[in-house]
Amino acid sequence: MAKQNIYDNETFFEGYRGIRKKESNANDLFEIPALMSLLPDLKGKKILDLGCGFGEHCKEYVNKGAERVVGIDISEKMLEIAQKENADPKIEYIRMPMEDLDVITEKFDLVISSLAFHYVEDFAGVLKKIYALLNPGGLFVFSQENPINTCYSDGFPRWTRDENGNKLYVNLANYGVEGERESTWFVEGVKKYHRTFSTVVNSLADAGFIIQKMVEPKPTEELLKKYPEHADLFHKPDFLVVRARK
Numbered sequence: 001m002a003k004q005n006i007y008d009n010e011t012f013f014e015g016y017r018g019i020r021k022k023e024s025n026a027n028d029l030f031e032i033p034a035l036m037s038l039l040p041d042l043k044g045k046k047i048l049d050l051g052c053g054f055g056e057h058c059k060e061y062v063n064k065g066a067e068r069v070v071g072i073d074i075s076e077k078m079l080e081i082a083q084k085e086n087a088d089p090k091i092e093y094i095r096m097p098m099e100d101l102d103v104i105t106e107k108f109d110l111v112i113s114s115l116a117f118h119y120v121e122d123f124a125g126v127l128k129k130i131y132a133l134l135n136p137g138g139l140f141v142f143s144q145e146n147p148i149n150t151c152y153s154d155g156f157p158r159w160t161r162d163e164n165g166n167k168l169y170v171n172l173a174n175y176g177v178e179g180e181r182e183s184t185w186f187v188e189g190v191k192k193y194h195r196t197f198s199t200v201v202n203s204l205a206d207a208g209f210i211i212q213k214m215v216e217p218k219p220t221e222e223l224l225k226k227y228p229e230h231a232d233l234f235h236k237p238d239f240l241v242v243r244a245r246k
């Protein structure tokens, strides 16, 4: 199956780095707090981070007491930053696609993945490999773009707007058509994979996981006062965050 490495495209990489540096980026405001809220006590834990990117999360897991963290990513450029900015004796960064996880023989207490699965075509296959790498009772916590979001592709307007351009409501099409989507994000032809909510849940169950909790993060009143543009999240969720147990 196809494995895309768009984060090694220079234009994409610089664009992505730029938005992650912005103060009001949705990762920092919504996705990361939701993901962290689902983590157990990390003291003494062995953790595998899939699609670890710049390694910021890996470093945070060590700060929270993890004994060992293995961060894997398909992108050389992302791992270069991880090595430079988030190196630690307790962290090992490995360049590899998560589709090849079965080459890893070590077992982990916790597998975590932040916003990487929507780039993966064979989600069900990867879930089975994650299950095999977890110790009994181990936890699997991940975020992905919400299935409501992954169904879009270029050429379809996401919002219906009033005459002043204000967003009124979300347009939805082809939610039930699963598979590859191409969109323009910094560069043309960025491939992501759309799966419905039920496919995500059923794939977890088929791999043997027990789902413990799901979060679709929304802004608090306080946050809305500071960043009113994020009221969009009351129309449609951007992220899906899940905690499951082996």
Ligand SMILES: C[S@@+](CC[C@H](N)C(=O)[O-])C[C@H]1O[C@@H](n2cnc3c(N)ncnc32)[C@H](O)[C@@H]1O
Pocket (backbone or CB within 6 Å): 003, 004, 007, 050, 051, 052, 053, 054, 055, 056, 057, 072, 073, 074, 075, 078, 096, 097, 098, 099, 113, 114, 115, 116, 119, 120
């Ligand atoms: C949106 S970034 C998230 C990075 C990091 N997890 C974070 O939250 O800051 C997605 C990451 O997933 C990686 N990725 C995409 N497809 C992958 C694959 N098949 N195997 C491993 N990593 C992949 C990308 O290279 C990129 O670093």
